[in-house]
Amino acid sequence: MRKGLLWAPLALFALLVGFIVFGLVRPADHVIPSKMIGQPVPGFALPAALPGKPGLDSAALADGKPRLLNVFASWCLPCAAEAPVLMALKDKGVTIDAIAIRDRPDDLAAFLARWGDPFARIGADHDSRVQMAFGSSGVPESFVIDGRGIIRHQHVGPIREEDVPAILAALDGAR
Amino acid sequence: MRALVLALLLVPAAPALADSRMAAAAYADTQLADPAQEAKATALMHTIRCLVCQGQSIADSDADMAGDMRALIRRRIAAGEEPEAIRRWLIERYGDWVSYAPSTKPVNWPLWAAPLLLVAAGVLIARRRFRRRR
Numbered sequence: 135m136r137k138g139l140l141w142a143p144l145a146l147f148a149l150l151v152g153f154i155v156f157g158l159v160r161p162a163d164h165v166i167p168s169k170m171i172g173q174p175v176p177g178f179a180l181p182a183a184l185p186g187k188p189g190l191d192s193a194a195l196a197d198g199k200p201r202l203l204n205v206f207a208s209w210c211l212p213c214a215a216e217a218p219v220l221m222a223l224k225d226k227g228v229t230i231d232a233i234a235i236r237d238r239p240d241d242l243a244a245f246l247a248r249w250g251d252p253f254a255r256i257g258a259d260h261d262s263r264v265q266m267a268f269g270s271s272g273v274p275e276s277f278v279i280d281g282r283g284i285i286r287h288q289h290v291g292p293i294r295e296e297d298v299p300a301i302l303a304a305l306d307g308a309r
Numbered sequence: 310m311r312a313l314v315l316a317l318l319l320v321p322a323a324p325a326l327a328d329s330r331m332a333a334a335a336y337a338d339t340q341l342a343d344p345a346q347e348a349k350a351t352a353l354m355h356t357i358r359c360l361v362c363q364g365q366s367i368a369d370s371d372a373d374m375a376g377d378m379r380a381l382i383r384r385r386i387a388a389g390e391e392p393e394a395i396r397r398w399l400i401e402r403y404g405d406w407v408s409y410a411p412s413t414k415p416v417n418w419p420l421w422a423a424p425l426l427l428v429a430a431g432v433l434i435a436r437r438r439f440r441r442r443r
Contacts, residue, residue: 209330271403
């Protein structure tokens with residue numbers, strides 16, 4: 135028994151090393167998924183982010199059609215990267231509404247003029263209030279919302295070409 | 310070489326594009342007028358995790374979103390909401406992850422039990438030692 139005990143510190147040390155190596159090797163996952171999936175969109179009403187384009191409220195998200203809600207900002211580089219993909223989704227007939235986070239109309243107009251404007255409505259969320267109500271933790275993020283206004287799917291980060299089938303499937307599932 | 314270094318030094322710092330150009334939200338960096346309310350709000354901020362920087366509380370973070378979260382907390386405290394209700398609201402959206410204060414859910418029971426178990430183990434070891442000495 136005594137002899138076995140002699141090895142205990144080494145075993146503990148090996149365990150610790152194993153723990154540390156596991157932490158180093160495992161790819162760090164910094165995604166914080168929203169807990170709002172499966173729940174109705176929170177009640178909100180955002181003013182129009184741009185003149186000439188309607189703002190966004192929770193009633194508009196429950197009009198019977200499934201849609202994509204894109205949380206973005208003109209100051210966000212990955213949002214520019216996903217712009218062509220959103221444009222392609224719009225061309226496929228997907229309705230895309232948006233919430234612009236901490237954005238100014240001039241910056242937003244310049245962004246849309248440069249990267250294209252796939253959005254039916256854009257609400258201006260000046261202090262991330264609605265973003266937080268959705269449980270969204272950054273830009274860009276996208277939510278699939280069904281016709282009854284239930285949040286069905288969340289995509290964290292830019293939507294890339296390879297994410298399109300999953301997004302379309304989620305939209306189909308929300309029909 | 311020197312000219313190159315000089316030229317590099319003269320390159321103006323590129324503007325940080327990852328941040329909004331909008332001014333911070335009201336209450337992001339402004340205290341509440343009522344010191345008691347401000348104390349409540351600050352105490353809560355120190356136990357809410359910043360979603361963007363992830364290693365800091367929102368009280369310590371300079372990120373835009375942390376500022377917006379501070380503003381949210383101050384606004385709600387000013388409206389008379391209790392800090393724990395605001396914490397619950399945030400946890401409903403972001404999960405336990407957003408709070409630095411561990412909850413008393415079953416999944417956290419080992420965490421709460423750990424100090425008691427460790428003290429008990431310490432007492433046992435100490436007793437055995439003292440007995441042996443006698």
